[in-house]
Amino acid sequence: xxxxxxxxxxxxxxxxxxxxxxxxxxxxxxxxxxxxxxxxxxxxxxxxxxxxxxxxxxxxxxxxxxxxxxxxxxxxxxxxxxxxxxxxxxxxxxxxxxxxxxxxxxxxx
Numbered sequence: 001x002x003x004x005x006x007x008x009x010x011x012x013x014x015x016x017x018x019x020x021x022x023x024x025x026x027x028x029x030x031x032x033x034x035x036x037x038x039x040x041x042x043x044x045x046x047x048x049x050x051x052x053x054x055x056x057x058x059x060x061x062x063x064x065x066x067x068x069x070x071x072x073x074x075x076x077x078x079x080x081x082x083x084x085x086x087x088x089x090x091x092x093x094x095x096x097x098x099x100x101x102x103x104x105x106x107x108x109x
Contacts, residue, residue, distance in 0.1 A: 002021065002022070002025045002045065002047050002056075003021070003022050003025075005047060006018050006021055006047070006049075006054075009049055011049075011054075017054065017107060017109060020088050020107055021047070021054055021056060021107060023084060023088060024085060024088060024089065024105045024107070025045065025047070025056055025058075027081040027082070027084050027085050028045075028056060028057075028058035028081075028085065028103055028105065029043065029045060030081060031058070031067060031081055031082070032058045032059075032060040032103070035060075035062065035065050035067070036060025036062040036065060036101075037060070037061075037062070038060075038061040038062060038100075041061040043058055043060045044058070044059040044060075045057070045058055046058075046059070046102075049109075052108060052109045053090075053106050053107070053108060053109065054106065054107045054108075054109060055104055055105070055106045056104065056105050056106075057103070057104040057105075058102065058103055058104075059097060059100055059101065059102040059103075060100050060101065060103075061099055061100040062100055062101070063096055063097070063099075063100050063101045066094060066101070067082050067094060067103055068082070069082045069083055069086050070082075070083075085105050088105070088107065089105035089106055089107060090106055090107060090108045091105070091106045092105035092106065
């Protein structure tokens with residue numbers, strides 16, 4: 001759905017920006033499901049387009065579980081999501097919420 005919305009905003013699916021945004025959405029949403037899940041609560045995805053910046057934010061209910069880019073582990077099968085986010089995004093971070101946190105990443109247009 002996020003890529004459809006971007007297309008409606010004038011960012012066609014065949015562009016690098018759309019592909020990078022899709023990766024950010026996938027990685028941040030997957031992290032929220034795996035690391036931020038609290039039974040009975042969902043995560044929230046918010047995509048905004050402001051002057052020259054596309055921001056993807058994913059909120060979950062686990063403030064105590066903070067994301068961090070970790071060095072690669074030998075033959076690890078997971079743990080690469082935030083390294084992808086860090087490589088693609090021009091900036092990213094974490095903001096506390098009343099309940100939980102929001103992990104956000106930005107792409108320049």
